[in-house]
Amino acid sequence: MLAVTGTLPTDPSRWSYELKWDGLRIVAGIDVAGIDVAGIDVAGIDVAGAQSAAAVRLVSRNGRDVSVSFPEVVQALTDWGRRTATSAVLDGEIVATGPAGTPDFGLLQERMHVADPARAATLARRIPLTYLVFDVLQLGGVDLCRTPYDDRRDVLDGLGLAGGVQVPPRFAGSAQAALDFTREHGLEGVIAKRRDASYRPGVRSDAWVKTRHLQTQDVVVGGWTAGTGGRSTDFGALLVGVPDGDLLRYVGAVGTGWTDAALRATTATLAGLATPSAPFRELPAAVARSGHWVRPVLRGEVSFSGWTRDGRLRHPVWRGFRPDL
Known part of the structure; x- marks a missing residue:
């Protein structure tokens, strides 16, 4: 229930x-x-x-x-x-x-x-x-x-x-x-x-x-961007969306909320899910150019401060993968 x-x-x-x-x-x-x-x-x-x-x-x-x-x-x-x-x-x-x-x-x-x-x-x-x-x-x-x-x-x-x-x-x-x-x-x-x-x-x-006191959103991971600096060997941000028919509606990039151990484990998981095409219905041009795509099988939860006018998450923070979703 x-x-x-x-x-x-x-x-x-x-x-x-x-x-x-x-x-x-x-x-x-x-x-x-x-x-x-x-x-x-x-x-x-x-x-x-x-x-x-x-x-x-x-x-x-x-x-x-x-x-x-x-x-x-x-x-x-x-x-x-x-x-x-x-x-x-x-x-x-x-x-x-x-x-x-x-x-x-x-x-x-x-x-x-x-x-x-x-x-x-x-x-x-x-x-x-x-x-x-x-x-x-x-x-x-x-x-x-x-x-x-x-x-x-x-x-x-x-x-x-x-x-x-x-x-x-x-x-x-x-x-x-x-x-x-x-x-x-x-x-x-x-x-x-x-x-x-x-x-x-x-x-x-x-x-x-x-x-809830925090705003949270269930999301599906559809891709990632490369990390820089101290995160050059890991992903920089997860590209996430919500289901929209057979594809995902892009809602933003989530780059904070991981421990170092979680970063390494997630990077390894993403490598095993690579796919050549984006699972999103539409993407901003900059995201389409820089993104690396994965099969949309990973579900998680983010906290955020609100929605932008174009349907993007404001200040999203990763809370964790949700195998129960």
């Missing part, structure tokens, strides 16, 4: 307020021997795991099994399943906490796309993560999707999740107080959830309304 973007509803008797987390959306399936988590359709994602004691599967929003990348989350959920002898399907976000004590998506990105268990274990020690669970869709083989939000939250609060898997509290107060709190603490925003709403797998529903 996905939220719509809009103005937060202000009636706390009908709406509950949660912090919006800057992380990776994950549905977790926990199988306990004799209880199967299959039979629930979460955005078309099969969350059924192997039929063994407390088998755990982590699935991203686009249906990819990412269990190997996050071994500490798998272990924490496995321990919970063994301790409670209960199967479950949970929905939440995996987040990394930066030096400022707030979620850091750039840090989280270093943990993504890791297919080697040994490397994933090493990264888990260096960059610890937390799985913040905000919904329970199935428990003990019982489908809870038709259960009202308030009742699902009561069930979730009683599960006893701890350690690297936590249930973040709902915000006690008004919508404006939630907005003020998240702004003051450098958090991404607030999401309001209608108290009587069911969970609708795969649906973007106005029963969930989100508001």
Whole structure:
């Protein structure tokens, strides 16, 4: 279930307020021997795991099994399943906490796309993560999707999740107080959830309304420009667009927001996606002359200060690749 973007509803008797987390959306399936988590359709994602004691599967929003990348989350959920002898399907976000004590998506990105268990274990020690669970869709083989939000939250609060898997509290107060709190603490925003709403797998529903403090935009990478100076061995900027039929509509060049390690890794990834023709519908002449083109398969997110009159991003900053889009 996905939220719509809009103005937060202000009636706390009908709406509950949660912090919006800057992380990776994950549905977790926990199988306990004799209880199967299959039979629930979460955005078309099969969350059924192997039929063994407390088998755990982590699935991203686009249906990819990412269990190997996050071994500490798998272990924490496995321990919970063994301790409670209960199967479950949970929905939440995996987040990394930066030096400022707030979620850091750039840090989280270093943990993504890791297919080697040994490397994933090493990264888990260096960059610890937390799985913040905000919904329970199935428990003990019982489908809870038709259960009202308030009742699902009561069930979730009683599960006893701890350690690297936590249930973040709902915000006690008004919508404006939630907005003020998240702004003051450098958090991404607030999401309001209608108290009587069911969970609708795969649906973007106005029963969930989100508001962000930063303007962000999902983009597709269609090319890059060469770097200069200290970045002469890496790309200078990514050329990005948004889908427009079979091609992309160009929205700008993004040249900031990477660590040195991310620059090197992204440069290597771009080299493997080279294509002779631009995937954009139209391009400014200067960009057309200087661009190097890639197959439009990489999706990411940028923050920006606004749009120009000709539909370009103002002051875009790269926030990270989004394998969940």
